[in-house]
Amino acid sequence: MKILITTDTYSPVINGVVTSVNHLYNELKQAGHDVRILTLSPTGRDMTVGDIYYVKSIRTGIYPDARVKIPFFNKLLREVIAWEPDVIHSQTEFSMMLASRSIANKLNIPHVHTYHTMYENYLDYVWFGIISKNVSAIITRKLLNPLDGIITATNKTRKTLIGYGVSKPIHVIPTGIALREFQQTMSPEECRQIKADLGIGEQDRLIAFVGRIAEEKNISELLTLLPEVIRKHESVKLLIVGGGPYAAILEEQIRELGLEKHVIMTGMVPPADVYKYYKTAEIFVNASTSETQGLTYIEALSSGCPVVCKYDPCIDGVIEQGFNGYAYRKPSEFAPYIHAILSDVELRERMSDNALSKANEYSSSVFANHVLDTYTSVLRASREARVPFAQRLKFIVRRR
Structure with missing residues (x-):
């Protein structure tokens, strides 16, 4: 044809x-x-x-x-x-x-x-x-x-x-998506190198947003919810991976909230390296409700990274509550969901396995x-x- x-x-x-x-x-x-x-x-x-x-x-x-x-x-x-x-x-x-x-x-x-x-x-x-x-x-x-x-x-x-x-x-x-791109293995040495390059300590707990830095992605909401997460996990760092027109405004918000020690913005990264950031993070986070689908959710799942995101109809059938992640409907639910995954190794490993199996539906x-x-x-x-x-x-x- x-x-x-x-x-x-x-x-x-x-x-x-x-x-x-x-x-x-x-x-x-x-x-x-x-x-x-x-x-x-x-x-x-x-x-x-x-x-x-x-x-x-x-x-x-x-x-x-x-x-x-x-x-x-x-x-x-x-x-x-x-x-x-x-x-x-x-x-x-x-x-x-x-x-x-x-x-x-x-x-x-x-x-x-x-x-x-x-x-x-x-x-x-x-x-x-x-x-x-x-x-x-x-x-x-x-x-x-x-x-x-x-x-x-x-x-x-x-x-x-x-x-x-x-x-x-x-x-x-x-x-x-090309699942093989995100299901590549990553050595502990590569993970340590990324953390070292970004100033992330070995004991830090890492959650990450990956995507275009634009107003409609609602990254500002993640920043306002982060302090409540920090109260339970002082070593939490939010990694924002990507570039876009809203970056300067987010940087100002980070300063206003006093989150400079807890938020790292990488800027644009090579497409071939994106999977490394999903695999380095323990949880992928997203607060956008503007997606028609949201490929980054699937990228995260195919990297074995559990998801905590704001509920939106576009994730129906993708993020299954308590199976491969959590979808919060009220802002007050965000921190407890993050805490549940970070504080329970078995839960996170089970969600990671479930994420990989779910991603196979989206090859x-x-x-x-x-x-x-x-x-x-x-x-x-x-x-x-x-x-x-x-x-x-x-x-x-x-x-x-």
């Missing part, structure tokens, strides 16, 4: 969409499919690198790394059309989605879209409050309803889209197979729709 994946954001940018695209691309290629990626050029110039088409773009200034395509049609898009893909799978709702619709219409092929981002959680500071949630819902509905199929990572997102009035088939397919190969099933179903529906009604009616009568 010839499959075109389109996305406004791609390598060298690092985020959940890029990770998902890479896993899908690699698995589909491994299965023998002809897969290409159409994306915006980080340099602003048209170029082709292997299976990747980078089209000319400029920065928008709306958000770091956000770009828009110029002009709308160019030589690379004509090359894509000449290649004649069987199906298009868009991953973002901006320039590349519009390009995808144009290509799909010209070739009369199905267009599937994965809805990765809950924009209603970003409106206040990305769009400066100009766009309301109702307007965002209308825009989303108008973008998605002309398509042939929608993919969401969780039922939470599916319900949200139905609430927006999206009427096209919505397929819930949890995004998979990138399982994810790609489900996506491929969706392609097959929309292709079949598209072919049937092209058969004249009279001919279909005649076929039905004959079968009877």
Whole structure:
């Protein structure tokens, strides 16, 4: 099958969409499919690198790394059309989605879209409050309803889209990860070296957040809850792994709360080293409610790291209470859950084993197979729709 994946954001940018695209691309290629990626050029110039088409773009200034395509049609898009893909799978709702619709219409092929981002959680500071949630819902509905199929990572997102009035088939397919990347062994020497580099003592108890440092991740809540944890475990350190636009504000909050000795911000780390931080930590913590799925939860589980997080529908079926972690619904529950795991070695080891077994449900190969099933179903529906009604009616009568 010839499959075109389109996305406004791609390598060298690092985020959940890029990770998902890479896993899908690699698995589909491994299965023998002809897969290409159409994306915006980080340099602003048209170029082709292997299976990747980078089209000319400029920065928008709306958000770091956000770009828009110029002009709308160019030589690379004509090359894509000449290649004649069987199906298009868009991953973002901006320039590349519009390009995808144009290509799909010209070739009369199905267009599937994965809805990765809950924009209603970003409106206040990305769009400066100009766009309301109702307007965002209308825009989303108008973008998605002309398509042939929608993919969401969780039922939470599916319900949200139905609430927006999206009427096209919505397929819930949890995004998979390359489990082997997080299930690598890590020697005690490597663990000690990471701690030494960060100024963490051998007796310190380590909890960690891994992800983009942005306002919607609600890391501020973790900082406000940390003092209660420290009252029971004076040696606790919170490790914040990642970079992003909210880092300076968090650093100021850390100073205001007097937590300088208990919080360590690493900044960006090489993607190949991320698993080491999960494995060095005893617990992964997260207070975000803006995730469509939350790949970092699965990364933590696949590293054998129990999770303590704020409850959100996106973790239903992922974090099982008392099995591989805890989800707190009230702030007062956070510290007791942390204490329960840190003070009970057997509980933590059992949760770690359970985390590893649960993570197997979210492999990138399982994810790609489900996506491929969706392609097959929309292709079949598209072919049937092209058969004249009279001919279909005649076929039905004959079968009877």
